[in-house]
Amino acid sequence: LCSVPDTANLETKEAEGQEVDLAGSHANQVSLDDIPTLAFPSISTSDFQFNHEKAADIIVEKVAEFSNNLKNARLVLVDLSHKSKILSLVKARVMEKNIDSQSFFTHVGDITHLYSRGGLRCNVIANAANWRLKPGGGGVNAAIFNAAGPELEFATKEKVKSLSPGNAAVVPLPSSSPLFTREGVTHVIHVLGPNMNPQRPNCLNNDYNKGCKVLQDAYTSLFEGFASIVR
Numbered sequence: 001l002c003s004v005p006d007t008a009n010l011e012t013k014e015a016e017g018q019e020v021d022l023a024g025s026h027a028n029q030v031s032l033d034d035i036p037t038l039a040f041p042s043i044s045t046s047d048f049q050f051n052h053e054k055a056a057d058i059i060v061e062k063v064a065e066f067s068n069n070l071k072n073a074r075l076v077l078v079d080l081s082h083k084s085k086i087l088s089l090v091k092a093r094v095m096e097k098n099i100d101s102q103s104f105f106t107h108v109g110d111i112t113h114l115y116s117r118g119g120l121r122c123n124v125i126a127n128a129a130n131w132r133l134k135p136g137g138g139g140v141n142a143a144i145f146n147a148a149g150p151e152l153e154f155a156t157k158e159k160v161k162s163l164s165p166g167n168a169a170v171v172p173l174p175s176s177s178p179l180f181t182r183e184g185v186t187h188v189i190h191v192l193g194p195n196m197n198p199q200r201p202n203c204l205n206n207d208y209n210k211g212c213k214v215l216q217d218a219y220t221s222l223f224e225g226f227a228s229i230v231r
C-alpha cells in the first residue's frame, strides 16, 4: 500500500502548474503498475453540452457505487486542463463522500498519453463516442482513434456496429496498436452519453429527466464493462 500515489501532493503540484513526473518516482513500484485502472473522460460535457453540475453529481454517485465493488482497481477521471470545471466540481463533491482516494482520483492530461507523459499506467481507457463509433468528430473520440491507429477502427467494427445512448462497448485493442505498445492500453470502452447539442443526433432538447437517466446508465455500462475485464 505504500506505493499508492500521493494524490494530495499531486494535486498541490497540479495547482501550482508543475509537471508531475510519476514515471520517475514510481519506476520501481511494480505493484502500482499492476493495479487494473480505468481512465475515463467526462462523458457528454463538451461537444454534447450536458450541464456540468449535474454531470459531476452523477460521476460521483456512480464512482461511489462502483468503487466498493472494484476493490483492487482504480478509476481515474481525466481532463486536458488544470482549469477543467468538471474536475473541480467532482473533486469538491468527492471530499464530501466517503470515497477512497486510492481507488478514485482525478488527473490532468491527454488520455492518449497517460503513461508516456504522465507516468500513469491505465490498462483501460474510455471514449466519449458517437453512435456510429466512427473516428473523427473532434474531442476525445478523435484523439483516441488517431492515437490508436486503424487497429481500433477494425477491432471496433468486429465487435459492434453502433451504440444507443446510455450504452458502452468493450473493445480489446490489438497489441500492434501504438496505444497498446506505448501506453499499455489493452482495452478501449466506447461510451455513448446523452446529447444536449441540437446540432448532433438524438438531441434531448434540454430534457434533464431523461438526460440524467441516460448519463447514469452510461456510467453504469462503463463501470460494468471495466469490471468484466478486471474479473
Ligand code: AR6
Binding pocket: 041, 042, 043, 044, 045, 046, 047, 048, 049, 078, 079, 080, 086, 109, 110, 111, 112, 128, 129, 130, 131, 136, 137, 138, 139, 140, 141, 142, 143, 193, 200
Ligand atoms: N484527453 C482527455 N480528455 C479529453 C481529451 C483528451 N485528449 N479531449 C477531450 N477531452 P467530448 P462529448 C475531454 O466533446 O461531450 C465527438 O465529436 C473534454 O474536455 O470529447 O461526450 C464524438 O464523436 C471533456 O471533458 O465528448 C461525439 O459526437 C470530455 O473529454 C461527441 O464529440 C468529453 O468531451 C461526444 O461529445
